[in-house]
Amino acid sequence: MRREQTPLQRIAADFGESRLALSGLALLALIVLAALFAPLISPQNPYDLAQLDVLDSRLPPGSRSGAGLTFWLGSDGQGRDILSGIFYGLRISLMVGVASTACAVIVGLSMGLCAAYFGGRTDSLIMRIVDIQLSFPSILIALILLALLGQGVGKTIFALIMVQWAYYARTVRGTALIERGKEYIEAATCLALPPARIVFRHLLPNCLPPLIVIATVQVAAAIALEATLSYLGIGVPITEPSLGLLIKNGFDYMLSGKYWISFFPGIALVLTIVSINLVADRLRDVLNPRLQQ
Amino acid sequence: MPAFVIRRLLQSVLVLGVMSLLVFAGVYAIGNPVDILIDPQAGQADIARAISALGLDRPLVEQYLIFLRQALAGDLGNSFVYNVPAIQLILERMPATLELALAATTLAVLLGIPLGLWAGLAPDSWQGKLIMSGSILGFSLPTFWVGLLLIMLFAVELGWLPASGRGPTTEFLGVQVSFLSWDGMRHLILPAINLALFKLSLIIRLTRAGTREALLQDYVKFARAKGLSNARVVGVHVLKNIMIPVVTVIGLEFGSVIAFAIVTESIFGWPGMGKLIIDSINVLDRPVIVAYLLVIVFLVILINLAVDIVYSLLDPRVRIGEAQA
Numbered sequence: 001m002r003r004e005q006t007p008l009q010r011i012a013a014d015f016g017e018s019r020l021a022l023s024g025l026a027l028l029a030l031i032v033l034a035a036l037f038a039p040l041i042s043p044q045n046p047y048d049l050a051q052l053d054v055l056d057s058r059l060p061p062g063s064r065s066g067a068g069l070t071f072w073l074g075s076d077g078q079g080r081d082i083l084s085g086i087f088y089g090l091r092i093s094l095m096v097g098v099a100s101t102a103c104a105v106i107v108g109l110s111m112g113l114c115a116a117y118f119g120g121r122t123d124s125l126i127m128r129i130v131d132i133q134l135s136f137p138s139i140l141i142a143l144i145l146l147a148l149l150g151q152g153v154g155k156t157i158f159a160l161i162m163v164q165w166a167y168y169a170r171t172v173r174g175t176a177l178i179e180r181g182k183e184y185i186e187a188a189t190c191l192a193l194p195p196a197r198i199v200f201r202h203l204l205p206n207c208l209p210p211l212i213v214i215a216t217v218q219v220a221a222a223i224a225l226e227a228t229l230s231y232l233g234i235g236v237p238i239t240e241p242s243l244g245l246l247i248k249n250g251f252d253y254m255l256s257g258k259y260w261i262s263f264f265p266g267i268a269l270v271l272t273i274v275s276i277n278l279v280a281d282r283l284r285d286v287l288n289p290r291l292q293q
Numbered sequence: 294m295p296a297f298v299i300r301r302l303l304q305s306v307l308v309l310g311v312m313s314l315l316v317f318a319g320v321y322a323i324g325n326p327v328d329i330l331i332d333p334q335a336g337q338a339d340i341a342r343a344i345s346a347l348g349l350d351r352p353l354v355e356q357y358l359i360f361l362r363q364a365l366a367g368d369l370g371n372s373f374v375y376n377v378p379a380i381q382l383i384l385e386r387m388p389a390t391l392e393l394a395l396a397a398t399t400l401a402v403l404l405g406i407p408l409g410l411w412a413g414l415a416p417d418s419w420q421g422k423l424i425m426s427g428s429i430l431g432f433s434l435p436t437f438w439v440g441l442l443l444i445m446l447f448a449v450e451l452g453w454l455p456a457s458g459r460g461p462t463t464e465f466l467g468v469q470v471s472f473l474s475w476d477g478m479r480h481l482i483l484p485a486i487n488l489a490l491f492k493l494s495l496i497i498r499l500t501r502a503g504t505r506e507a508l509l510q511d512y513v514k515f516a517r518a519k520g521l522s523n524a525r526v527v528g529v530h531v532l533k534n535i536m537i538p539v540v541t542v543i544g545l546e547f548g549s550v551i552a553f554a555i556v557t558e559s560i561f562g563w564p565g566m567g568k569l570i571i572d573s574i575n576v577l578d579r580p581v582i583v584a585y586l587l588v589i590v591f592l593v594i595l596i597n598l599a600v601d602i603v604y605s606l607l608d609p610r611v612r613i614g615e616a617q618a
Contacts, residue, residue: 132308135593135594135597136548136590136593137548137549137552137553137593139549139552139553139555139556140549140552140589140590140593143552143555143570144315144316144586144590146574147570147574147582147586148315148316220433224435227435227437227438228435228436228437228556231437231556231559232437232555232556232559232571233571233574233575234571234574244437247437247438247441251441251560254441254444254445254449255444255448255449255456257449259445259449262441263441263445266438266441266442269435269438270433270434270435270438273433273434273435274433277429277433
């Protein structure tokens, strides 16, 4: 006899039915592991100036350094190993993407729930701000904030939170308004449960599925936007190079045919974004109740 | 209808006012311009003279009021670096940005609508699938990295097209443009493709979805039953009905094209407003930053306003919805 599946098991089983999504998840897992264990797996510590030798600069992929190290993906203008730079760069890119999305989800969720629960003036004030913000291109909002605040990892995360929160607020409000009219909320109200309990234990969990899908897509979008801002020189500072900044550093050498300094960090960036998007795409199908049965 | 337009107009003015305050307050809180703009070797007297010449010694509120009064008169201060009016610098660079944005939008429309139609008419053919995979790629790849690949392939490896700059310009209706001369066109191709890619993917998806929906409608079945040629059914009956959403999105996205031109201009050294703002941020040329941000915010608000009004003219449901709200 077949055992009853928990929702989580069902989601996992459904997710596994798509090979493409599974390979995306595997790739993403590899990328996250590489970022987490960067100090252990990198051939070189790119921040340790003592390990760098100017004589090793701009070597093509596969060459050996003076100290006998192999630069599998070549070396950059300071004689830094590109592969190690990518591992360390991934840490910053992923950290900025995940941290900004997590904070934006919390802000957007609170704002959306407030708008839906209180309604009236609160609702129209929050939603008007959301409307106005969404009418501006995301890169413009980030640019305004970073032009005002200056460079920095914390400031970049802040700018990305401000760019993203409106999406979540709008989604959560929409879902919450639909859920609020359903019978289980009525039942909870009849039991005279405190409002906080109704909002957080009953309403919130049922608003999560669409939020999870958007948040996954947004992690990829945030990583791409951070890379773009850092490429423009207004994102993270040179002391904490993300993938975008690594690509920027190699740009000047590209015109003389030394493609690898920009090319490989770019490949790492694209693989990260594509793998997250593959996972998000499958999650959307799995979490959409209309596609069930 | 007039009530809708007036309300929408007031809202736009309010947003512009709030943005000007934010932009000013923020920009004038970045670092100390004295350290950046004045020669560190200069004596105390020289520094004091420079500070009062730039108006940096007054209280912030006073600086803002002066700035607001002058902004309304079209004077946004002189660039610290070039020592010419900031607004003049921006306006000089604007035609280059607009030309690039228009070229990219045209390219996206001219390629996107036929490709989207094709993918919508034959969704299960390999061409249809290829077009859709391409559009997914267009969404996922960061614009700036695609730009680098274009330079690497067409400028460095093949040497067919120039990597940077705008090339010679020709005067056209009183504006300097690139697309009229062959060399200028060669400079325009790569940046235009780069900027167009994202919108191209968007238009392909919109057109495809619209086509698939339209094909199921009764008027298409009826047109086919009348024995009209396939070209006429697709070209007239289907295409006409998918144009409203496509045109709306193109209008709304034009502001975003101008904003994203910042990235493309920086990569290809295109001398437009976007490159100017990045250069100005790097040297903290605050009057130019303020002027750029206000100009682009104004442009985006103007575009949104125009699209909203045109849309409400085309679709009465929008007006009624607004009136009831």
